Amino acid sequence: MAAWYHKVPAPKLPATDKRARMEGMWIKCDACGQIVYKQEVERNLEVCPKCGEHFPLPVRRRLDLVLDPGSFVEFDRGLESTDPLQFSDSKRYKDRLKASAKTAGEMEAFVGGTGRLAGREVSIGAFHFGFLGGSMGSVVGEKVTRLFERATERRIPAIIFSASGGARMQEAIFSLMQMAKSSAALARFRTVKKPYISVLLDPTTGGVAASFAFLGDIILAEPKALIGFAGPRVIEQTLRQKLPEGFQTSEFLLQHGMIDAIVHRKEMRDRLAQVLGLLA
């Protein structure tokens, strides 16, 4: 018998890569499922007012949040990748960079400079996860290295907010070597005896986790951030087993002795100021 009606399949929703899905003036929190007023979320530092879920915060807002107003001076803005391997998969790397710059509104995955935090000069930088997954290629590696070098020269504390999938595949071995380069610059910075505070955001994995992000004198993390060396999918594929609940979250890391403290976004500035006060 011929079907007398056609079942209309439900329209496929676009894959959500962000936790919050935009629906005009309202946002649905993917953590608690509540519908919340967008402006309220924004006022609340992109933290869900219902459950405290931390959504991504644009890199410049992140810096503004902790620095004294108007004190940030950006460095190394003009650094660009030369695409040394002329890398191409389904798209040319050069085109990916251009497209990412447009959608992310940033020229690269890292912004670094100097500023004052509670009156104290600091060398500070933050990753922008929206730019190619916050991946570290030669430009990011160079910026991080210069951040430590500036901190060494001026004998001021260093602060880095990490949110990165790891080393950038499209610059292959050059990306890998940035891990060594930045860690070497950090090794030199230690001699001036000023604190380096590493703040781990959602997510911090791979080559960024396995270099300067886990080398902080003090390591802080935002709540429920995904933090680890191998990504959960890689581990699941390798072991062919389900991962335990809460695996690789900030809370998991705190429990296993890998970080100093979990800090809510709205307390971040005060905690950083406190650490600087106690160590710098």
Next chain:
Amino acid sequence: MSTFALDFEKPLLELEAKLVELKRHAAIGAGDGDGASLDGEIRRLERRCAKLTQEIFAELSRWQMVQLSRHPNRPYMLDYVQRLFTDWLELHGDRAFADDQALVGGLARFDGEPVMILGQQKGRSTKENLLRSFGMPRPEGYRKALRLMKLAERFDRPVIAFIDTPGAYPGIDAEERGQAEAIAACLEEMAALRVPVLSIVIGEGGSGGALAIGVCNRLLMLQYSWYSVISPESCAAILYRDSKKGEKAAEALKLTSRDAFENGIVDELIEEAPGGAHRDWEATAGNLRAAMRKHLRELREMSPEQVVQDRYDKFRKIGPITDSEAAQPEGEPARRWPQDRS
């Protein structure tokens, strides 16, 4: 040893089998009078074997080189230790959790001089591979490496690191014990080490798990080894959503020793025996010995401060970028192998 052969090796192995057969005949029938003609045939076959080796190995694709780097008969770290060093004393454990058999370390002598040796070790049998975790170290492996590097520094012994790993072990226990922190600590401490460090990629140089013992003054690579940010299969799984497209990924990543040399990452390439290291362990070890001797001699001339500075300079300049606000592009002239090999 297994009789495993890669596809592109097979024609050569077949020809060689014929040669062996012919030699056997010649030995048996030496008195028959046709020995002279057999001798001629043997010489002809030998020439053909040499020519075929050259033909096959002159034009290897990147993927074929990756396959050679993983050849089950390829010499591993401990095989080189046996051939290049004397007085070997393996040192175990990280003094905190366990002894990781995927990363081996110990003291030995090279040309009579005491040195510290580190390296990832793969297994040859399934049983041994489980023990060695296929050469994928866990945090305790890296912490052992770090402990031994500090020990070397305290007693002014150079560090020689053999890199051969598809990557650090990705597992629940490794994450629980801080795989990322363990690797990161190696990178920083190695950068500041006041004794010479010589790292040699002898097979696979996979990602941070390899680099963790690779922050060195001189980096050497065997001819058929690779070094990159990710293994070709994992790269393919991410880029093409198909881990079987490793061949394509290997091309895109430009991961061979030759690529690394041309990109200024590697200081010297070490030629392997004709047909690859697995065909002649002694000859390959011999080539390696000569290069190690040269580099260690040079590094021994440096003061501890110079050694640290030299290492810093080596890594500081890696990363081709331009600065649109500062005008001039940075970088060194391109290198080509083997023409300008020094």
